[in-house]
Amino acid sequence: MAIETTTDDLAQARAEAQQLTTRILELRDAYYERDTVLVSDEEYDRMMRRLEELERLFPELQSQDSPTQTVGGRAQTTLFAPVQHAERMLSLDNVFSLGEFEAWAAKVERDAGRRVDYLCELKIDGLAINLRYQNGTLVSAATRGDGVVGEDVTENVRLIPAIPTRLAGDGPFPALVEVRGEVFFPVAQFDELNEHQQEAGERVFANARNAASGSLRQKAEGKNAAQLALMHDRLRRLHMLVHGIGAWQNPPVASQSQIYELLATWGLPTSTHYRVLDAATKVDEFIEYFGAHRGSVEHEIDGIVIKVDELALHDELGATSRAPRWAIAYKYPPEQVNTKLLDIVVSVGRTGRATPFAVMEKVRVAGSEVRQATLHNQDVVKAKGVLIGDTVVLRKAGDVIPEVLGPVVELRDGTEREFVMPEFCPECGTRLAPAKEGDIDLRCPNAEFCPAQVRGRVEHIGSRGALDIEALGEVAAAALTQPKFPERAPLPTEAGLFGLTLADLFPIAVVVRDSETGLPKLTESGEPKVDTPFRRRRQKKDGVYDPEAGGFDGDEMSVPSKSAIELLNNLSGARTKPLWRILVALNIRHVGPVAARALADHFGSLDAIRSATREELAAVDGVGGIIADAVLAWFDVEWHREIIERWAADGVQFTTPDHPGPGAAQAAGGTLAGLTIVATGTLEGFTREGAQEAIIAAGGKSASSVSKNTDYVAAGPGAGSKLAKAEQLGIPIIDADGFRRLLDGGPDAL
Structure with missing residues (x-):
């Protein structure tokens, strides 16, 4: 029986879907473009499943660029030239239990109409790569990107010893074949790399996946001889294992395992750990074995990939817009360790929410070192029963996000103390309060001037879903809004963003903060990291640039860095970006890329949107009542209107050129x-x-x-x-x- 839905149901579902879409795109951008993981696999998967459910109940919500229809990653960036894959590079759907895997396997065999063989291999925690060979010669190497277009990293890939530039043997080789694999650091090489980085006074990587991505996605231009040598050293330490093919017309084999055998004869690196098994119960045993022996593998793994071995069934089973139906990834549960809870500190985010975070003795868990973990709110702290000074159980949820599970009560010695939620915002001193009666979370109501909130909004303005300004990342946003010095921030609010000049950008020093927690990042010695992003830097202390230690002579203090000029150039170009991007950049609640496009396409100008009634806003396809109310409420705030006035005075374009007027876009x-x-x-x-x-x-x-x-x-x-x-x-x-x-x-x- 069909489920009846009302207009209000659709409006609520649309608002929730837009929130999920915006958050998922933010998480994808952090992961694929900044090598930063913000939530666990379980949490990300939960959001994706909820979005899929909403789109199933309300098909009109599903757009062509929905995260449920696309592969994570950006099609192209300003760093590398774009490369279009000859065949799409898909992602994989995930399961987190044997029961979920068995349900998937049962559906596969039901759809196939017979028993199938499964190829099982280790899921490497690395960076996906696509190698294109023409007549046996490597002609390009590209990252996955958005699955259709990736980044050209050919020159860097040529320096990885495991990857042949010419296939072995006498051939004949295909006129065109795409080989897919994973680039990674073996555990031993990763440990050696970090030792080498530390000796050179360079960044020490938190985990092997970030190190692999950061090493492969770097440019030689602008590096001096020492930096170039370090870059080449990192690339030579990388390894690769192939895990499939893309474009290949009529491969002379019938199964995935035979492809691996053929690729091995061509000199391509293949894993020795894969197995072909003829029953789902045997796959269960394979999963359980490596779950118990993860430390015995030469590289980091976060799960098992299971594929139907027979190639003919790949075509028969097909794929969704983002993932094949003939393969699945089983994700292992997180590891757990004990560590000391040194303190609980409160951080304020972009929306003003005050979140307590655990500060712990540094400990290695699931392949990375952890010092901080969210505790969500004061009620969660009480529910977990943790005291400052406790020994706590820490896990990496989804092998990604650290989570405090609870205390080891038996180890208490009486020196522990209770956490007390502060009355006032730690960033601006405003009294914290719930946004509305009954809310558990406390928020800072000083939205206009609270530096933490301004920092979050400025970083959002530069994000992929808004103005897509690569030079306006977390460090730049913090430097402009919360500098260590000078005392007065260049941006007390975002209203002055487009009026910045070189004189505003240096000298600035800033304590580097984590974009998710808002807490200072720490050096190896435990001190806050300090950076000077907008001027040339010479001297380092404890592996970071320390402006207070000297090293800046009078001439160099007057010379801006390349990043300062790049930021101003980016801001100049952003003034004329499409209206929908400007709308997203205004930080209007619920107005993400989907709603912003709908508003921009229908009205054509900010003035027309601002003049519209609630009924006119809500009537726009893709908007609805909840978003209409949020838009009207935003314009009711005086300092919001000041942002528009100052941006307009600084040249920001709030109209779509040649737009025929509200509601006339299709009639034009x-x-x-x-x-x-x-x-x-x-x-x-x-x-x-x-x-x-x-x-x-x-x-x-x-x-x-x-x-x-x-x-x-x-x-x-x-x-x-x-x-x-x-x-x-x-x-x-x-x-x-x-x-x-x-x-x-x-x-x-x-």
Whole structure:
């Protein structure tokens, strides 16, 4: 029986879906672009499953660029040239228990109509890479990116000894083959690397995955001889194991395991730990064995990957838009250790929420060293029963996020003391209070000037989902809003962001803070890390730049760093970014990329949005009542309006050029006026987002699913189920070339 839903149900679901989408994109950006992990796998997976559930209950919420339909990672950055994969690089769905795995295996065999063999291999905690060989010669190496387009890291990959630039043997080799694998540091090499980094006074890496990503995604330009030697040393310590193929026309083998055997004869590094098993119960045993022997493996692992071995079944079982149905990743539960709880300190985030954090004696758990862990709120502290001075049980949830489970009561000696939640904000001194009656969380109500909140908002402005300013990361945001010196911050609020000059940017020194916790990052000696991001630096102390230790002569104090000039150039370019990005940057509650696009497309200017009634805002497809109320409430705040006035005075563009006015975007004509188009798969010359925007710019409607109302389906490699449904419904299907002709000349051009 169908579930009846109301307009209010849809509005609430849309608001929740938009919040989830924004958060998931933030987490993906942190993980793939900044090598920073902010939540556990379980928490990330919970959010993804909730978003999938909402999109199942309310299909109109699912867009083409939803996280449920896309692979994590950015298509391209300013660091590296883009490379389009010949075949999509998908991600993997996860399971966290044997029961979940067995349910997946039962479905696979049910869909296949017979028993299948499973190839089991260790899930390496590294960086996915795609190697393209033409006639046996390596021509490119690229990161996964968004699954369609990755970053060109060919020159760095050529320095990794394990990766052949020419395949072994006499061939014949395929005219084109893509080999997929994982780049990582073996445990021994990682430990040696950190020793070498420490001796050189350079950054010591917290875990092997971040070290691998940071080593591979670095540029030689601008480095002196010593820095270049260190970079090459790190690259030579990297290793790789292949775990599959991408594009390869008619491979001369019938199974995944035979592919591994063939790749090994070509001189490509393959794992010795994989096994082909003929029953799910045997896979259970494989999972349990390596779960108990994780420390015996030469590299870090965080689970087991299980694949259907028969290649013909891969095509039969197919894939979703982001993951194959013929493979799954089993994620191991976290490790646990004991350590000392030294203190509980409170941090304030972007929304003003005051969060207690455990500060502990440094301990290594699940492959990385941990000093801090969130305790969420004062009620959680009480529920866990921890006292300052306790020995506590710490685990890495999902082998990523540290979590205090509770105290070891037997080890108490009477010196422990209770945590008392502070009455006042530790950042600005304002009295903390719940946002509304009944809230457990306490917040700082000084939203305008609390430096911690301003720092969080400024960092959000530079994030991928907002203005996408790479130079405006966590260190730059902290330097501009909470500097160690000078005493007065360049940005008391974000209102002055676009009016910054070089004179505002240096000299600035800042205590480096963790973007998630807001707490200071620490050096190896336990002191807060200090950085001077906007001026040239010469002298180091304890492995970090220390402006108070000297090393800045009069001439160099007047010379800005490359990052200072880059930030101002980025801000100059951001003034004319699309209106939807400006809307996201304003930090309006509930207005993430999806709602911002809808508002910008419908109204065309900030003035039109500001002048709209609640009913007019709520009527926009993709907005609704909850977001409409949030928009109106934001404009009611005087200091919010000041942000708009100052940004406008500094040249920020709050209009969409040539927009015909509120509600007239679709009526403005265009080659696709009145047409509904679905773009799916890899369309040469277009990113997923680019294809969607091209349809909208031509006056058409970009739909995320195929229905009888669809006029055309533009399909490339990897189109999957949408292509099949279009064929079933008899909807015209066009390739990338046909899509370009349709955009240029409409249906008559086909």
